[in-house]
Amino acid sequence: MPGMIQSIERSSAVLRLLAAGPDRLRVKEIADALGLPKSTAHSILRTLEHVGFAEQDPRTARYRLGRGLTELGKAGLDVNELRSRALDWADTLAARSVESVRIGALQSGSARVVHHVFRPDDTTQSMDNGLIIPAHATSLGKVLLAYDAPAADAVARAGLDAYTRRTVTNRRALAGSLGEIRAQGWGGAVEEWEMGRAGIAAPLRTFGGLVVGAIGIYGPVERICDSRQRPRPALVELVCATAQSISRDLTGPRS
Structure with missing residues (x-):
């Protein structure tokens, strides 16, 4: 064959x-x-x-x-299909990491949470489906911007709002951070949007390597990071492995 x-x-x-x-x-x-x-x-x-x-x-x-193309569909994947094809993997990631899991996609210069899995414990949590989060100050958002140059440029030109003292507000610094994400294949954010909270995310790809979303975990700094406030390698590995598994499914046959 x-x-x-x-x-x-x-x-x-x-x-x-x-x-x-x-x-x-x-x-x-x-x-x-x-x-x-x-x-x-x-x-x-x-x-x-x-x-x-x-x-x-x-x-x-x-x-x-070029003029040879009269019409071409929009880049990316319908968020409902993205969500449906990632459901089982997101549940598994939450169970293995024991953290809250979010799947996101870019929307008008921000990141929109299209699926959210609660942290598997008895703590009080609120559903984040549909939540709009700042792209430049979150791990999900930065991963999405890293693979979309026009969106990253538009976000930078619009102004990078500071949410905490650790938020990246300099265009050059943001560009450096996005370059690092592309080099290592994942992104992190520690207290950039909310104090005491951190996240790790990785890109979701479809045919040809096109990034159509991101998946990540989000929670208290002391659980996501080590004593030096760096994302824990074991959690990074889990997130990246999950993203790769979803990406393989996205390029597979549709049921």
Whole structure:
């Protein structure tokens, strides 16, 4: 039985990125968003340009959708489908980490919680489904911004509000943090939105590496972090493994 063609998956992911944002994208921005080598992203873009599916501005060297495409669906995945395909994995993550689990997606420059699993204990908790949280001050939000250059730029230009003394409010510092997330494959936030609270999150990917959401845990600093207020490696490993499992399901056949 013939195998799937990876180059087609990657090309479709590039097209969805170009369709999603209002601005043209650099080759590096596309490579960062999809986790591809810059040379690979450049080759895909040159091929798409050749067939008329992408156009490059000769002045800025940025790319946009070409006139050869009359219509292309929005980038990403319907949040209801994302939630339904991640339900079991989110429950397992909550049970294994003994922490609250959230799945999020970008919405108008913020992160929207599309699914929430309570911490499995007897503490009083409130449902966070539908909650809008600041993208630049939370682990879920920062992971989402790390793989969406236009959204990250728009959030930075709109102003980075300070929620605590640890909130990142400098555009350069935020860019550095997002670059670190791309390099390590996960993101953390310690007391950046709420004092005494911390989170760990990792990206959820569909075909071609396109990031369509993020999953993470959120709770008191003393449980999420070690004595140096760094995310506990065992929890990071759990979150990343769960994100990878969901991502494999998202690229599998739909029932």
